[in-house]
Amino acid sequence: MAAFLLRRLLVSVAVLFGISLLLFILVRTMPGDPAEMMLNPIGFVGDREAALERLRVQLGLDQPLPVQYVRWISELLQGNLGYSYADGRPVAEVLSERLGATVRLVSFALVIALLVGVSLGIIAALRRNTGVDYGLSFVSLIMISVPPFFVALVGIFVFGLTLRWLPTAGMGPPGGGGGFMDALYYLLLPGSILGLMLAGPYLRYSRSSMIEVLGQDYMTTARSKGLSSGRIVLRHGLHNALIPLVTVVALQIPVLFAGAVIIEQLFSWPGVGRMALDAILARNYPILMGFVMMIAVLVLLCNLIADVLYAIIDPRIRL
């Protein structure tokens, strides 16, 4: 295991370097000049060219590209992700603030998705080819097909405006106060909607995985031993059925971070997805590159965790 981990770590570092180079090249060949974006041509009074030049020097955009890359990567290695063009704050600070918000949303959504998806999937597997199964397949189809923004708007309208049960936007009460219950309250609507959207695939995965497991020999053995069906399913079947799911979830986590952007937008949730979107539109390079590098690290980490977990759970796998 140790050798495996070391090898993976070295490979990851090389991969990250490659990503940073590719990312830099791609982002900078994108059309758009952040200095131009910051000085609205229509409103500007005075010598705009001179102001643009000054701005470019200040942001370090006047240097040749390789110099800018070297400067950026060397600062990155020292832990300095640069400063946002929008408000001059350190990128690391902005990222960590917004990341916390997204982590909250995404982990809540993941829990809901797993609870709903897995339990319904298992029920569907156990009641395979009956009305319940077809019903649940239809439900999962709806979950996968209906766009999240539609569900979000309906949710806001029903639970927020009409029933007044839940808040319509934001992460907490104004002023940032409020305790755990307040946080949960604001999390409920966006988190549940995101979770339900995610549950569809999990439902299908766990259903098919469970069906496969139920057909295995050791299940027949357990049944012939006279064990109750509940014990069979839970004790013998479930663990094995969940193994592929572990991989799916681990690999999907980085996708979740970027994918929450629509929900974040609709609920004014101050998360990392919205931050990235704004950064793209404004050509806020430091934020954008910091964000993508973070996702890259996350992807590599999640892949590693998935592999290790798989090995731990399934003794047949030797790393």
Add this chain to the structure above:
Amino acid sequence: MKKRTLLAVVAGAVALSLAGCSSPSTPNETGSRDVSIQLYNAPSTFSPLILQVGGNQLIQTLHWDSLVGVDDKGQFEPRLAESWDVSADATEWTLHLKEGVNWSDGEPFTSEDVVYTLNLMANPASGSQISGVFADIAGAAEVADGTADAVSGIEAVDENTVTLTLTHPNSAKIIDFAEPQYFILPEHIYGELPVADLATNPAFREPKVGIGPYLFSKWVTDEEVEFVPNPEYPGKLGLDHVYAKFMATDAAQAQLQTGEIDFSQVAASDADRIKELAGVSFHQIGGPGIMALHNAWDSGKLADPRVRQAIMYGIDRQALVDQVISGYGQVVDTIQHGPDWAVPDDLVHYTRDVDKAKKLLADAGWDPATEVRLEIVPGPKDREQALTIIAGQLQEIGMNAKVTQYDNAALGEAIKNRDFDLLISGYGLFNVDPAALNVRLLCDNGALSGYCNPDLDAALLAGIATTDQDERAAAYADAQRIMNTELPIFPLYVPDTLAATSERLKGFKVNPLPTNAFWNIAEWTVE
């Protein structure tokens, strides 16, 4: 059974926790004097030196203050400058500052603060992106070049008086400094910091000292700012906390209905519905700006005035107002649509006339194959809709009109290359003083339209050369007539400014400028 039991337990816990929860802890419980307000744009800094955008302007109105402001009747209101006079030849301005005003740390506000701030703003080396308005102040050019440290034309005569000496007469100079821009900074706080790049100094992110009614307290998130009352503010303040939060107008309107927010902008398409809501007060006032089409006149494509008039006759502007902004606005014949004395009665009113438009195009020898691009930076729905309608109407009169989408950077390029046909944009303060026209239309101002007409220049300059209102009115009448027939800018309509407040909020008065919505927050109270 374990899994089922677990599920049941979790479900039960969730249900219990929800049941145990009372309604959301909104600030609007009875007795609370906290107010939440919407920012339609994300705030980033309290630095008044960088190019202002809505979110920053709105938060800076609370913490800082300007020399003058414009009230909801379109009149100048004194703010830090109590009164002002201008010499007969309009080259010397004297600002009399309010006396007995202190910064929030107890230090007195004096002319030194004003001189310091204006110098910073005039000096591009500080990172100031708003130095343009100082071009006609004596000594500013030398500071911009780097040959002088301070602007000689800005002088503190005594503790409460500042004089501005201009290189050219300008009887309306004061409007350049109107709120929500050109906020005055405390010299005793920032004076010690190096001038170079001061505009983006991180100290402006969390200013400790201010002079406005509500002071910065903290960034709750990077989109929400908390404000607390200024202990040194002259006058009684009615609120305990103000939470200014960036939120899309849709979300803000929803929050207004549930009572989670006290102020929100209103989109024209929702105005009819918001008006009818119980518990919500709807506010409407004629806007100060203009929605207009801009052409790079110097590119020559649409240089023939007959073509330009044809375009105006081809567009049904009333239909635009009715369809795009649900009637919440009005058609105007000139971009400077107020005050009354600045608008002559005899301007041509371009009501839609397809035949006339076609005839004008024929007279001008217009080649119908020429592509006319209707440029837009997509985003604001109203502009997109307006442009689509206009495209159809122009095609009807025989123009090959196409909507073309640009992003900000590409637009900057196009403007630099003087290559845009009909760019839609809305902006401006065009109903307080006609001097606002000067920066847009004088020949050598580098204005967007690139239009240059010596007669118009003469009229516009005559308008600011005298302080006599009748003389000014005559000069601007000439200018307006030229603009009306030559059409350097195509005026479409003036959208109304719409806002909504919760019933508990009292004292709110809607300001025509959306970026100045909190101009009288010192008078707000809650019940």
